[in-house]
Amino acid sequence: xxxxxxxxxxxxxxxxxxxxxxxxxxxxxxxxxxxxxxxxxxxxxxxxxxxxxxxxxxxxxxxxxxxxxxxxxxxxxxxxxxxxxxxxxxxxxxxxxxxxxxxxxxxxxxxxxxxxxxxxxxxxxxxxxxxxxxxxxxxxxxxxxxxxxxxxxxxxxxxxxxxxxxxxxxxxxxxxxxxxxxxxxxxxxxxxxxxxxxxxx
Numbered sequence: 001x002x003x004x005x006x007x008x009x010x011x012x013x014x015x016x017x018x019x020x021x022x023x024x025x026x027x028x029x030x031x032x033x034x035x036x037x038x039x040x041x042x043x044x045x046x047x048x049x050x051x052x053x054x055x056x057x058x059x060x061x062x063x064x065x066x067x068x069x070x071x072x073x074x075x076x077x078x079x080x081x082x083x084x085x086x087x088x089x090x091x092x093x094x095x096x097x098x099x100x101x102x103x104x105x106x107x108x109x110x111x112x113x114x115x116x117x118x119x120x121x122x123x124x125x126x127x128x129x130x131x132x133x134x135x136x137x138x139x140x141x142x143x144x145x146x147x148x149x150x151x152x153x154x155x156x157x158x159x160x161x162x163x164x165x166x167x168x169x170x171x172x173x174x175x176x177x178x179x180x181x182x183x184x185x186x187x188x189x190x191x192x193x194x195x196x197x198x199x200x201x
Contacts, residue, residue, distance in 0.1 A: 038097040039105075047091065047105035051084060054091040054106045056138075060114040063143065064092070067112050095124040103131040108139070115144040117156050125158045132162070142192075149194055165194040 037044065046052070053071045058064050071090045078084045093102070093109065103109075109131075120128065132138065142152050150165060168174065172195070 051086045052091050056111040057092050057094045058114050059118045063112050063114040100130050108137045110139050112141045125160050128160050164197040166197040168193040
C-alpha cells in the first residue's frame, strides 16, 4: 500500500514538473520574442529607403499639431531650396510603442518638449539611449523659455546620457553653410542653443 502511494506521489511530481517546465518554457519563449513594431513592414521599408521628417510625440496635443505644421513648412523649403526631397507624410514617433528598430529607421528626430511634458519611463529612456548610441541625431526644442535647458532635459529624459553640452559657437556649421548667418530663423536667443560638445565621449 505504501509503495502504491509512493508511486502515485512520484507520478504526480513528474506530471507537475512537466507542466511547470512547459509553462516556464512558454514564458521564456515569449520573453525572447522581439516586441511588435508600431509600423508595418512596408512603412519601415519606406522610411529606410526615402527620407522622412519625423518628430517625437508630445503629451500635449497642441504641441503635436504645431510641430506637424512646422515640419510641413520645412518640408516645402527643403524640396524647393535643396536636393533633399523628403516624403510628403510627416511621421509621429510614440516612444511608448516604438521599438529600437522603429527609431533606427530615422537618422534625425525633432523633439518638442512642452511645459507639462511627462518624464520618460525607464523603458523609454533606454530606447532613446540606444538611438543616440547608434548614431541617431535629435533636435530638442524646449518650448518653455523660463526654464533652464539642461535641467528641463534632465527632468524629462531622466538618465539618458546626452554627453556634455555647450553653446553653439560662432563658427559652427549651422551658421556657416553656404554663407555666414548672423542669426538662426525661429530663434530669439542664440545663447539658448546648445549642442553636444565636439569630441565628447
